[in-house]
Amino acid sequence: MRKTINSWVEDKTNDKIKNLFSPGSLNSLTRLVLTNAIYFKGDWVKQFNKNETRSEDFRVNQNQKVKVPMMKMTDENAEFNYVQTDNLQILEMFYEGEELSMTVLLPKNDDLKSLEDLLSVENLEQWQGELEKQRVDVYLPKFTFDSKYSLGENLQEMGMSSAFIPPSKPGGADFSGISGQKDLYIDLIIHQAFVDVNEEGTEAAAATGISFTTESAEPTVVPEFRADHPFIFFIQSQGTENILFMGKVVNPAT
Structure with a gap:
């Protein structure tokens, strides 16, 4: 069986x-x-150029850094849903067909635990409601x-x-x-x-x-979303708003 x-x-x-x-x-x-x-x-609606991927540092914690393949998109086509708060940056990237998207929650102070404590249905809905499409320079590690x-x-x-x-x-x-x-x-x-x-x-x-x-808003300077420290991600259906996959990336090199 x-x-x-x-x-x-x-x-x-x-x-x-x-x-x-x-x-x-x-x-x-x-x-x-x-x-x-x-x-x-x-596949991403806007794919990263493999030639732009470089080996860069990722801060696992205050005492440890690892080298990871960091994807990069900084051209004029790099427009994504984005917002930043006092504590975190939020980036949403769509897949082809735009029925599904990946959202990345990146704490500003490298404190993933504090971000986890903030996670709730109400906060997620509020953050997603504040997302606006704008130019963003994106640096995101490849990870499994x-x-x-x-x-x-x-x-x-x-x-x-x-x-x-x-x-x-x-x-x-x-x-x-x-x-x-x-x-x-x-x-x-x-x-x-x-x-x-x-x-x-x-x-x-x-x-x-x-x-x-x-029994028995449009900034004067293009914001930078650099995911070079631990973050949370989830893949969501746009139609039902159900989260299909969710996880945290602490060390992309492992």
């Missing part, structure tokens, strides 16, 4: 996500596995984002605790609407994501597996 599920995920994500469920993650008590996968490959998480603890902290409790215990899970019996509870939730950003555009994929177990 594990190999069948992993093979399906690989196929749906163009082989970008492999081995979603590792050996031993599913066992003889596993009765139901819910899995979803998404794959996206998009590949991560795998176990979401069980996070979801329980967010209030989904009963789903992980055996049905025989107080406050236990009730998935009888799925199985017809009150004998299922969630054993683990694994999420894996892959994002590759380069001069041409972005390739991205994500998969989530759930295992159920039986």
Whole structure:
């Protein structure tokens, strides 16, 4: 079963996500596995010139710098949705068709933690509402984002605790609407994501597996958006405003 599920995920994500469920993650008590996968490959409306990409410093933290391939766009065609606040710069770049875009949130003071603390639906809506199309000199590192998480603890902290409790215990899970019996509870939730950003555009994929177990404004000077320190990014649908992918880049060299 594990190999069948992993093979399906690989196929749906163009082989970008492999081995979603590792050996031993599913066992003889596993009765139901819910899995979803998404794959996206998009070219920028305004692509970066590969000849302009240079090796430059990226400040991982106050004590560490690494060399990364830094993409550059500073010509007259470099018009993007952009705004800056007291704490951060925000840049939105569209993919061909303009149905999807990538937004980059870049803290001004290199303090990514403070920016993470500011993240909320309300703040994102406010920042995006202030974006204006204008000339911006853009410096953005090429990066590959590949991560795998176990979401069980996070979801329980967010209030989904009963789903992980055996049905025989107080406050236990009730998935009888799925199985017809009150004998299922969630054993683990694994999420894996892959994002590759380069001069041409972005390739991205994500998969989530759930295992159920039986009991047991126009400036006078062109602003510069230089992403040479940790930042947050997300890919969003313009029609639904749903965020499809989101992550933070701390060290593009890894």
